[in-house]
Amino acid sequence: MIRPVHRLPLAQSAALPRLEEAETSVQNRRFRAHFPDGAIVEAVLYRGDTLCLSTQVGCAVGCPFCASGARGLSRPLRGGELRGQVEAVRAAGHAPTKLTLSGIGEPLHVADAASFFAWARGEGLKVSLTTSGGPLSRLRAWLHRPHNGLTVSVHAGSEALRARLVPRAPALEPLFATLAEELPRLSARRRKKTALAYLLLRDASDAAEELDAFAARARPLGLPVHLYAHNPVPGAAHEGVSRAAYEEAYARLRARGLVVRMSSTARREANGGCGTLVPAGPGLSARRRALPRAP
Numbered sequence: 001m002i003r004p005v006h007r008l009p010l011a012q013s014a015a016l017p018r019l020e021e022a023e024t025s026v027q028n029r030r031f032r033a034h035f036p037d038g039a040i041v042e043a044v045l046y047r048g049d050t051l052c053l054s055t056q057v058g059c060a061v062g063c064p065f066c067a068s069g070a071r072g073l074s075r076p077l078r079g080g081e082l083r084g085q086v087e088a089v090r091a092a093g094h095a096p097t098k099l100t101l102s103g104i105g106e107p108l109h110v111a112d113a114a115s116f117f118a119w120a121r122g123e124g125l126k127v128s129l130t131t132s133g134g135p136l137s138r139l140r141a142w143l144h145r146p147h148n149g150l151t152v153s154v155h156a157g158s159e160a161l162r163a164r165l166v167p168r169a170p171a172l173e174p175l176f177a178t179l180a181e182e183l184p185r186l187s188a189r190r191r192k193k194t195a196l197a198y199l200l201l202r203d204a205s206d207a208a209e210e211l212d213a214f215a216a217r218a219r220p221l222g223l224p225v226h227l228y229a230h231n232p233v234p235g236a237a238h239e240g241v242s243r244a245a246y247e248e249a250y251a252r253l254r255a256r257g258l259v260v261r262m263s264s265t266a267r268r269e270a271n272g273g274c275g276t277l278v279p280a281g282p283g284l285s286a287r288r289r290a291l292p293r294a295p
């Protein structure tokens with residue numbers, strides 16, 4: 001049952017969740033936000049200044065390394081609920097200056113993400129997002145909107161691995177064709193805020209041929225690449241790589257002409273890694289759904 005407050009315009013109402021602090025590490029604090037209908041999402045405050053928010057209760061993309069979409073999608077968060085995560089963290093005594101829609105969910109699947117951005121910018125907050133890239137029509141639109149960073153998660157060099165690791169997102173050919181078409185239309189300033197992400201998974205995206213194929217696709221775009229380390233996710237079909245393998249992959253991509261940024265130390269902490277946030281609530285399947293595995 002949706003409460004009327006959720007249907008009010010974003011500017012009028014934040015749907016304040018009950019906030020519970022779930023886990024604190026050296027640099028990060030993970031919060032669990034409980035909404036009145038039983039939906040629960042997580043948010044992480046990195047280094048005290050950057051708040052990573054969830055956009056959906058679950059996720060339809062279903063990446064097999066990720067806890068967030070492992071039990072499907074319950075529903076998107078509404079504008080007031082996006083704002084509510086920020087207000088609840090503020091009410092708990094924190095003052096984030098930057099927001100990123102990089103938690104549970106695919107922000108391009110969320111209708112209220114654009115109005116939330118407008119609200120956040122009105123508050124003087126810098127706001128960025130991470131997306132698996134689809135729908136491509138929305139990616140085109142978002143590339144041109146004001147943002148403090150738009151990162152497209154790629155995680156593969158071949159179509160076969162992309163289909164396994166990011167199953168319900170655009171294939172590489174149309175994704176890179178869209179980026180190649182839109183990037184020249186962006187201002188230099190906006191292009192600087194656009195990046196790709198590549199997650200290193202053992203016996204999958206860490207393979208030399210995947211890294212080389214990714215580099216061949218990415219180099220003509222001239223975008224920087226965030227090279228993500230993966231933190232353990234219970235029940236996930238994939239694992240991260242050793243530090244030595246991470247540094248080898250970093251050097252390999254750089255040698256092929258890419259500008260590569262390493263995961264920050266905050267991102268490498270147990271509660272800061274890619275894909276570790278867990279949703280709960282009505283509509284999520286009771287069991288982890290079947291995961292695509294290596295052939």
Ligand code: SF4
Pocket residue numbers: 059060061062063066067068069070103104105106132275
């Ligand atoms: S990595 Fe992102 S897009 Fe993929 S299932 Fe997790 S939340 Fe969804």
